[in-house]
Amino acid sequence: MSKTKTTGTTHYEILFIIPNKFTDDEAKTLAGQVEKTLADNGAQITKREYWGKKRLAYEIKHNAFGYYGLFEFDLEGANLAKIDSVLRLSANVLRHQIVVKKQKSEAELAKESKIRAKIDSKKAEAEKKQEEKAKNASASAEPKAKDQRVNLKDLDEKLEGILNADDLI
Secondary structure: OOOOOOOOEEEEEEEEEEEOOOOHHHHHHHHHHHHHHHHHOOOEEEEEEEEEEEEEEEEEOOEEEEEEEEEEEEEEHHHHHHHHHHHHHOOOOOEEEEEEOOOOOHHHHHHHHHHHHHHHHHHHHHHHHHHHHHHHHHHHHHHHHHHOOOOHHHHHHHHHHHHOOOOOO
16 A cells, blocks of 8 residues: 555645635635535535635735635545646636645644633733733823923013023024
8 A cells, every 4th residue: 555645535625816806706606616626526525714805925927916715625535636637727716725634633622722712811811911001101191291280470480581681692
């Protein structure tokens, strides 16, 4: 048995870019066509994401923007080459990339969600501390501003002293 070819279904992820010449609704329709191409070739789609219009890192065929889509699917390895060639020849897909994706177990998903919750709580605490710091800074700045106010009478006296001085010039 070959080490590179596997038998049975494998979990894949495909990321594709649709050109900017289409509207958002048309791009969603084209993403549906990519999904149909996958399904017609025996793929069982497990995850669908439409990211919308994003700026490309570099221009591709004179396009600076593109509509991104991502699908995760299970498929036998023999059908993967056919999907790849259909998408490569499609004028409606600027670029696509298919990679093997490791499926996560329930324990791994639970561990990730626990870590994500911990990160979110730390971010919330940091934001709360920053808000308190900003309130304290603004509260401490107000009394200084009040103390720095000059009485109008004192200002007039200083101005008179300057104008009456003999060595102005």
